Amino acid sequence: MTTSTAVILGVGPLDGLGGALCERAAQGGLHVVAAGRTPDALDAVTLAIKNNGGQASTFVTDATQETDVNALIAHCESIGPLELCIYNAGNNFPGSFLQMEADYFERAWRVGCFGGFLFARAALRTMTPRATGTLLFTGASASLRGKPGFAAFTAAKAGLRTMVQSLAKEYGAQGIHVAQVMIDGGINGARLRERLGDQPVENPDAFVGLSGLADLYLFLHHQPRNAWTHELDVRTHLENF
Numbered sequence: 220m221t222t223s224t225a226v227i228l229g230v231g232p233l234d235g236l237g238g239a240l241c242e243r244a245a246q247g248g249l250h251v252v253a254a255g256r257t258p259d260a261l262d263a264v265t266l267a268i269k270n271n272g273g274q275a276s277t278f279v280t281d282a283t284q285e286t287d288v289n290a291l292i293a294h295c296e297s298i299g300p301l302e303l304c305i306y307n308a309g310n311n312f313p314g315s316f317l318q319m320e321a322d323y324f325e326r327a328w329r330v331g332c333f334g335g336f337l338f339a340r341a342a343l344r345t346m347t348p349r350a351t352g353t354l355l356f357t358g359a360s361a362s363l364r365g366k367p368g369f370a371a372f373t374a375a376k377a378g379l380r381t382m383v384q385s386l387a388k389e390y391g392a393q394g395i396h397v398a399q400v401m402i403d404g405g406i407n408g409a410r411l412r413e414r415l416g417d418q419p420v421e422n423p424d425a426f427v428g429l430s431g432l433a434d435l436y437l438f439l440h441h442q443p444r445n446a447w448t449h450e451l452d453v454r455t456h457l458e459n460f
């Protein structure tokens with residue numbers, strides 16, 4: 220029997236969100252295609268999945284390149300019908316507004332918003348003829364509100380949020396569950412440890428946990444079509460909001 224596929228675009232280290240989403244989707248019995256720009260990171264994620272008995276492969280993709288994204292979705296379909304598509308690409312783009320280069324602002328938008336458009340379009344073109352499938356996006360506090368020093372990032376994430384709302388309204392009736400997860404706070408993962416260097420994470424409870432996050436995405440994917448969530452916001456019990 221052909222195994223259905225899941226694609227996660229924006230996969231870095233195993234203990235980042237993209238890596239955790241790949242692991243959880245594979246545990247759910249899907250063949251996972253881990254997509255991103257860094258081959259070594261993708262290989263590490265798929266090796267861990269295979270070592271645990273799951274099915275996974277990699278596809279090097281720049282989310283901002285139309286030909287890459289179209290090729291990614293076509294590749295997934297050649298393995299098995301696409302069932303779950305997650306757009307997770309995005310690095311943080313902080314910066315002083317007055318010193319900001321125009322190119323920096325545009326890059327933030329290309330990864331945070333435009334890539335989401337390319338991915339959604341390719342995924343929807345593939346899934347709508349079957350009238351089934353889940354299309355999920357990763358949001359952040361920046362999707363919901365602006366903050367000093369984050370003009371570029373908020374423009375990208377807020378743009379993504381409203382585009383995704385439009386897609387949910389347009390394609391829900393065609394059988395596609397379009398939803399987004401707003402992560403309101405820092406994630407306890409590789410990026411945080413990279414930032415801290417040798418310092419330990421003082422209070423892990425103050426950062427959003429990867430396992431709980433991965434659960435949310437799979438929860439959305441398994442919702443019945445007469446009880447769909449469009450947006451989930453998630454934060455730690457310590458977050459001020």
Ligand SMILES: NC(=O)c1ccc[n+]([C@@H]2O[C@H](COP(=O)([O-])OP(=O)(O)OC[C@H]3O[C@@H](n4cnc5c(N)ncnc54)[C@H](OP(=O)(O)O)[C@@H]3O)[C@@H](O)[C@H]2O)c1
Nearest residue numbers: 229230231235236237256281282307308309359402405406
């Ligand atoms: N980390 C946090 O504290 C936090 C908090 C709230 C929301 N989020 C959101 O969560 C998502 C990522 O989570 P994460 O921080 O744990 O990172 P991650 O899932 O471990 O990795 C995300 C990956 O996206 C990749 N990426 C960036 N630009 C790309 C592009 N043009 N094409 C393909 N891949 C690209 C990065 O690759 P490179 O390594 O090549 O740059 C990175 O490996 C993002 O959407 C982010 O906005 C993160």
